Amino acid sequence: MFFRSIRWRLQIWHATILVVVLTIFGGTVYYLQMQMRMQQIDAELHRTAEMVGTGVRRAFRPPPWMRFSGGGPRPQGAERRGRDRRERDEASLPRESSADDEAPATPPSAPEVEPQETADTSPRNAPRTPRERRSTELRLPEEIAHLFEGEEGETPRYYFIVWRDNGEILHKSPSAPDLELPTFDSEDSSSLVRIERQRGEFREVIHDSRFAPNILVGRSIRPDLLAQYRFGWLIVGLGLTVLSAGLLGGMLLSRRMIAPIAEISSTAAEISVSNLSRRLNVDEADSELGSLASTLNEMFDRLEQAFEQQVRFTADASHELRTPLAVILSHTELALARERSAADYRKTIETCRRAALRVKSLVEQLLTLARLDTKELSLEYREFDVAACLYECVELVRPLAEQRGIRIECELPSLLLTGDSVRLGQVFTNLLTNAIAYNRDRGRIEVSLAGVESEAIITVADTGIGIPPEHLPHVFERFYRGDASRSEGGSGLGLAICKSIVEAHCGTITAMSDHRGSSFQIRLPREGVGRGEDETSSP
């Protein structure tokens, strides 16, 4: 649950990406560094091998006396090595490439090296003497000779082996291991073949030339490997540092980004029925979260509106039900308070019956509305003649109209319509009853019917008192009564029910009014669209 939160998922993704990137980056750097190191070592070994080769060529004599003796006069070894190392350091860098490239191609370059070297070392004649003498065997250039000698008591890091193609070893440095020497089938290549290879902790290069002895120069690369490992650990350490910094930063960032969401969610959680008017903070109106907040706010607006409407409806409904109940209760209480005449009892019972009938009709109306709201009320669609239906309704209310001398005018063309004739008849009757109730005595009611395109338009107009403009927009609201007194009858639900029924038929109902009277217009689609079709299409 905890790790399913967006914040943690963000964090985990972030961490994964960081780790992958750092690993690739660190691995690449490590690999490149290793390559570079090896190339340097190889270059150095090649150079050394060439120098050994020069020495070998120069001292070339038939075997077997041509042997290299590595053990020089010890007392002077250390001093000479120090000098040699310095020389090598100074000389190797600038000369590296030229020696590498030219030496094998142009053997005459060796003498070039030689005078330079002797010029270099000439001020130190005294230590030279033993070496000069040995050079008849295998005279290695000064700058590399010490490499194969090693510190006192230590095995030298470098070694070399010179052998012929037939396997006969010509020269070998003291520390050279016993290797199975490769023989090369280099007949097809006339030039020098240079091979690099790794043998455990040793790096070796082999110069295989067709016309000269083969040379293998190797060295231990243990210190280099150690340095490389150190470098590796450095990269790992750096990577971990970057990773933790990145994670920390990501955590702070994600917290910052998530904070408004948490705020929205906590505010939304606090919004309940008792404080529906609370709204989310929309300070960050420009960001995505701001628009989310305002979307939510709009939803809360609609909810609040719907809720208030519901509360008002419930209050109105309870009010309408309680009033007749109060009538029944108080009348019976009064009648029972003492002995009454039969006429009094009769009056009380009549009043109670009236009140009970009102409760009944109210409950029925509320039920109808509730069913229309929840779409439980099934409309029975069938084709019928609207004119006939209207005539029926008019006949139904005619006695009521005649009591007040109201004339009902209706000359209707026959018009077929698909819909629930019973429910629509209720609507027409309701409109007619209203037209009578709110008409003036000896007034007039005009009923008209017209088919326009795919619609049927039914109009009921009266010559009554009209509806004040401030009430007109509300006449279809539930329990809206305007100024009409309760004594004039009606629950305030009639028009609301009309509207629901018409809308269930996908029609519209509108009211117009001025001081000369009101008129209600119903527009119904003639091809019973709406719920009837929903039912047939639903499985």
Place this chain on the structure above:
Amino acid sequence: MRVLIVEDEPDLLRVLSESLREEGYAVDVAADGAEGLYKATSWEYDALVLDVMLPKVDGWALLAELRKSKSTPVLMLTARDAVSDRVRGLDSGADDYLVKPFELAELAARLRALIRRAAGSSTALLEIGEISIDTAARTVTRCGEPVDLTAREYALVELLALHRGRLVTRTMIYEHLFDEDDDTLSNLVEVHVSNIRKKLGRDFITTRRGQGYIVGENG
């Protein structure tokens, strides 16, 4: 005691006026807010029974308008029983609040309490010398012996007792004891006073000639 009932449901209006008349009140009725407001501001009522949902002027508006000029005790009748409605009712100057449907007995008791409180008395029993008046049971006793009074006589005794020590003018008596439909003959009050004196003793009511009557002047 004279009360005004403002209620737009005719059956309820009828039963309320009938039962309160049987309780001995003089009852005026109004069927809508405008008429109710006119009557309430025109006459001195001891109490108002006011429905909230009224045509023309609703109960709240009527109450607000009434409170500008009069402090008549008002008992609100409503079908809305939400706490917020009750709070609103009491806050806007109603003295009591009764939710429909209600029992007539409770309405009568609350009305009595309202009238008593408005007159500055908080108990149902009023004692003046050897006379004690139980406003709840509407009975009068003299030295512990019940005295039989007509409804009108009792109403007059109660009115005088509630205003004990203060002058009650003839106009006040007419305003509080007779409703708009009563035929108010000028000597009716004297007839009642003389009957009461016969039953409760001559000294119970003191006449201030040309002004009115007073009871319990001496404590």
